[in-house]
Amino acid sequence: MDIRKVQMSGGSSYIISLPKDWIKERNIKKNDPIGLVIQNDGNILITPNTSGESIQKTWEFEINSTTDRTFFLRCLIGAYISGYTSLKIWAQGRLPPFTMHIIREFTTMAIGQEVVDETDNMVLIKDLLNPSEMPLNKTILRMSVIVVKMHQDAVSALKENDLSLAENIIFRDNDVDRLHWLIGRQSNLILNDLNLSKKMKISTEDAVVLFLASRIIERVGDHATRIASNVKKLSGKKLPENLMIQIEEVNHEAVRLFQSGMDAFFKRDIYSANDIISETKCIESQCKKINTESMKFEASVAVNIVNISDSIKRVADYSADICENVINASVSAKNKM
Structure with missing residues (x-):
């Protein structure tokens, strides 16, 4: 840590010198404006970015014919979630034939990513989405609505032996993943750009809480997919009515707890959250x-x-996790007041 003493200037102003290396690295000149951002914890952030414009970052990846395709796709997703605004893929010679196929797969999955320039040896992807146009709370809500419907449909598919519905549930999991990646991306952008944090009216602490919630919801969606996969494996085998009734009842209860947990999450209701955590314990005995x-x-x-029973139980477990996050975040926020 570089410690500097506060000086008095003119009898009424307090001043402190800035590190010379930092000034040079950012090409700051005499009389240039510097932004001071007072944070919730009392610290002050010093930034040369006084315009409020989003920070632009470019990620580059050299590709060749031996590049593993899955690895390439994972890197694209990683760069997207990390918050890079431009992705540049290039090769020493011509781009390998599979390059555009993987890029099209990526731009289909990642929200706001579009190819804006393309040559024989380079492709440039840019983020065309304004982060403030997709509020994190609304994205979280949309995710929760999708996964609730997925679980309800999964049990309906089991009851009616509807394989096309089961397949549709598996397909819908892609929508949940896309929204989860978007929240991960926006959370990283907020953590690295306090101007964006102010603009979106989301603190860095809230961004972390929202990302953790999206991760939990994404896993709830995974278990709806798991139920649908087991429905497909049970094709042609109808379960006895009494067993089907038990599965429907416990799934209904698990989904209700999840919805209640999400309601407590949005309201930051720690008392409801605590009650829901206690309620989730009954799901285990039913399963x-x-x-x-x-x-x-x-x-x-x-x-x-x-497997189906275990996935239903996990919905209740994840509902408890969401409620624990509600309590943790609310207690933390109260201590900072």
Whole structure:
């Protein structure tokens, strides 16, 4: 840490010198304006960015014919979530034939990413989405609505042996992933740009809380997909009515707890959150009954039923996780007041 003493100037102003290396690195000249941002914890951020414009960052990736395609796609997603505004892919010679196929797959999945320039040996992707046009709270709400419908449809697909509905649920998980990546990206942008944080009226602490919530919701969506996958494996095998009723009831209760947890999350209601955490414990005993009942079936069927039961239980577990985040964030915010 570079420690500097506060000086008095003119009997009424307090001044402090800035590090010479920092001034040179940012090409700051005499009489240039410097921004001071007072943060919630009492610290002051010093920034040369006084215009309020978003920070522009470019990520570059050299590709060749031996580049692993999955690795390339993962890097694109990683750069997107990290908050880079431009992605430049280039090669020493011509771009490998698979390059544009992977890039099209990426731009289809990632919200706001478009190819703006293309040559034989280079492709430039730019972010065309204004972060403030996609408020994080609304994106979280949309994610939660999607995963609730996915779980409801998953059990309907099981009851009606509807394989096309099960397949549709698996496809819808892509929408949840896209929104989760967007929240990850916007959270990183806010953490690295306090001007954006002020503009979106979201503190860095809230950005972290929202990202954690989106991660939990994304996992709830994964378990709806898991139920749908097991429905497909049970194709042609209709479950007894009494067992189906048990599954419907416990799924309804787990989804209700998730919706209540999300309601507590948006309201920052720590008392409701605490009650919901206690309620989730009853789901485990109900799922154990379903698992016991599944032992009456042949092994291949029993495994699928247990997998479905486990996924329903995990919805309740994740609902408790969301409520714990509500309590943690609310207590932390109160201590800073």
